Amino acid sequence: MVIRKPGEFYRYDNLGFTFQGYAIEQVTGKPFGTYVQDHIFKPLGMENSYLRLTPEITKELAVPYNQIGEAIPTYATVPTEYPGGGMLSTGSDMANFMMAHLVDGKLGNATILKKETAAEMHKPQLAIHEKLPNMAYGFEYASQQHYNGQYMIEKSGDMAGYHSNMWLIPNEKVGVFVTTNKDFEFRTPLLEAFMNHYYPSKGGSQAPLERSKHSLADFEGTYSDLRNRMWTSHIRSEDGKLIVKDRLENMYFMK
Structure with missing residues (x-):
C-alpha cells in the first residue's frame, strides 16, 4: 500500500537502507556483505x-x-550485517572510497559506478527550496551554513562511543573524513574551521529581507518531522517576525 507518493515527502529511515540491502541479496543471490x-x-x-x-x-x-x-561496551548491531549503518572501515580505506566518488566512480583501473550514476548520487533529489537542498541518494546537505557557498555533500554515522562524518566537495575534488571514539561532538566545528581556512566565504553579509505581515502569515502552522514526532515546531508571525516554538518550549525569533 502506497501511503505517500514517492518524491513528494521525505523521511530519513535507516530501515529503508536495510530493505535495500535485502533487495540486493534477493537480486544477486549473495549475502549483502559478500x-x-x-x-x-x-x-x-x-x-x-x-x-x-x-x-x-x-x-x-x-x-x-x-x-x-x-570506557563503554562496544556496540552490537541487529541484524549482524547492517546495511543501514553497520560498515566498519579505516581512514585510509575511506580515502579510497572518497576518491572514487570524486573521480566519476573510478579509482585507478577500478570502476564501482558509472559516471552518470555517480553524478546522480551527488545531485539533490529533494529540497524544500532550490537554495536549500535536503537529500541526495545516500548523501545529505546537513550543515550548509558552514559550506561558505561551496557545493558539498556529506554523510554522518553514529553509534554509542563512535561518530564519523564524510564531506565531499565534488567541484574541487576534495574530500574530508573524520571518525572519533568518544561521545563528544566536534565534527561541525571541525568542518567550519576547515572551510574557513581553505574555502573562506566570498560573499558579504546580506540585509534581511523585508516582508509584509501578510507574506509572513503564509508560513504559520505546525511543522512535524515524519521520522520523529518530537521534532515538531509551531510557527506564528508577530510584528514582522516569525516566532518558532519547539516541543521543548524553546522559542526562536526570525526576522
Missing part, C-alpha cells in the same frame, strides 16, 4: 573494511568512551 566486498571494497583496495563485527575485528576497534571519558 556483494559489497566483491563490488566495492575489493575493487577499491579497501582491505580493512567490513560489514560484520566479528570477535577478531572487535579486538582491533578503538575503545569507545562516553561524554565524561568512561
Whole structure:
C-alpha cells in the first residue's frame, strides 16, 4: 500500500537502507556483505573494511568512551550485517572510497559506478527550496551554513562511543573524513574551521529581507518531522517576525 507518493515527502529511515540491502541479496543471490566486498571494497583496495563485527575485528576497534571519558561496551548491531549503518572501515580505506566518488566512480583501473550514476548520487533529489537542498541518494546537505557557498555533500554515522562524518566537495575534488571514539561532538566545528581556512566565504553579509505581515502569515502552522514526532515546531508571525516554538518550549525569533 502506497501511503505517500514517492518524491513528494521525505523521511530519513535507516530501515529503508536495510530493505535495500535485502533487495540486493534477493537480486544477486549473495549475502549483502559478500556483494559489497566483491563490488566495492575489493575493487577499491579497501582491505580493512567490513560489514560484520566479528570477535577478531572487535579486538582491533578503538575503545569507545562516553561524554565524561568512561570506557563503554562496544556496540552490537541487529541484524549482524547492517546495511543501514553497520560498515566498519579505516581512514585510509575511506580515502579510497572518497576518491572514487570524486573521480566519476573510478579509482585507478577500478570502476564501482558509472559516471552518470555517480553524478546522480551527488545531485539533490529533494529540497524544500532550490537554495536549500535536503537529500541526495545516500548523501545529505546537513550543515550548509558552514559550506561558505561551496557545493558539498556529506554523510554522518553514529553509534554509542563512535561518530564519523564524510564531506565531499565534488567541484574541487576534495574530500574530508573524520571518525572519533568518544561521545563528544566536534565534527561541525571541525568542518567550519576547515572551510574557513581553505574555502573562506566570498560573499558579504546580506540585509534581511523585508516582508509584509501578510507574506509572513503564509508560513504559520505546525511543522512535524515524519521520522520523529518530537521534532515538531509551531510557527506564528508577530510584528514582522516569525516566532518558532519547539516541543521543548524553546522559542526562536526570525526576522
